[in-house]
Amino acid sequence: MPVTETAPSPSPLIGLPRPASLTALFWAISGIALQGFGGVLAVVQRELVEKKQWLTTEEFVEDWAVSQIMPGPNVVNLALIIGDRYFGWRGALAALAGMLTFPLFVVMALTIGLAGIGHLPAVQGALRGMGAVSAGLIAGTGIRLVPALRSNAMGTLACALIAASVFIAIAFFRVPLAWTLLGIGLPAFFWALHRLRALAAAPQGQL
Numbered sequence: 755m756p757v758t759e760t761a762p763s764p765s766p767l768i769g770l771p772r773p774a775s776l777t778a779l780f781w782a783i784s785g786i787a788l789q790g791f792g793g794v795l796a797v798v799q800r801e802l803v804e805k806k807q808w809l810t811t812e813e814f815v816e817d818w819a820v821s822q823i824m825p826g827p828n829v830v831n832l833a834l835i836i837g838d839r840y841f842g843w844r845g846a847l848a849a850l851a852g853m854l855t856f857p858l859f860v861v862m863a864l865t866i867g868l869a870g871i872g873h874l875p876a877v878q879g880a881l882r883g884m885g886a887v888s889a890g891l892i893a894g895t896g897i898r899l900v901p902a903l904r905s906n907a908m909g910t911l912a913c914a915l916i917a918a919s920v921f922i923a924i925a926f927f928r929v930p931l932a933w934t935l936l937g938i939g940l941p942a943f944f945w946a947l948h949r950l951r952a953l954a955a956a957p958q959g960q961l
Contacts, residue, residue, distance in 0.1 A: 771807050772840055776848045779841065782806065783833050783852030788860070794829045796891040799899065808836065811902040823935055829853065907949040908942070916942050 773779040782801070789797045795818075803814050821831035830853050837849030871877050903913040919938050923929040929937070 770810070773808070776841055776844060779837060779845055780848045780852040783837075783849045784856050786833075787829075787853045787857045796895040798829055798832065799895050802836070811899065812905055815899055815902045823939065906946075907953060908946045909949070912942075912945060 773782060786794075786797055786801050789801075798818075799814060802809050803811055809817065817832055817835050818828065821828045821835065824831045830850065833849035833853045834846045837845030837847070839845070841848065868877065904910055906913050908916075916938060920934060923934050923938065924931070
């Protein structure tokens with residue numbers, strides 16, 4: 755019996771649009787990958803949440819958080835999560851292929867093209883300018899995702915304190931990511947677990 759590309763049912767994201775097939779998923783992820791030079795977070799959020807609506811803002815924040823603590827590039831991890839959620843391991847492979855195939859050829863072409871001119875001041879200045887634009891895109895997207903924390907089980911104040919602590923640890927004290935995850939992420943995990951259990955045990959309307 756031939757294997758079809760129809761998605762498994764039921765969907766874990768009930769009521770939301772979803773990719774119609776593995777091919778649709780591949781091309782969607784490929785489009786994201788080709789737009790994501792430097793500012794991939796902004797592109798992924800806009801495409802998956804605002805345009806395609808495959809994820810809500812809250813789900814995107816949660817999936818992106820998981821992607822960041824996993825080994826490997828964040829956006830590749832996110833693509834694997836999205837693909838697996840809708841189509842299992844086949845979707846994960848299709849999403850991975852979409853994320854890497856076309857950018858691989860583009861990067862190779864740019865590498866060859868810049869090999870002879872990368873030392874020129876104009877080229878170096880252009881690359882520095884792209885870095886500034888990328889930083890602005892990431893910062894802007896982060897600010898737009900802040901409202902999603904209002905519904906977080908930990909509470910707005912706890913989320914703000916944790917976010918500020920992580921920023922200070924990494925930006926000012928240069929704490930390695932692994933130690934930041936252990937020192938801040940682990941207590942945050944247990945606090946969130948405590949809050950979720952309290953919410954589950956409390957009568958409706960409380961907490």
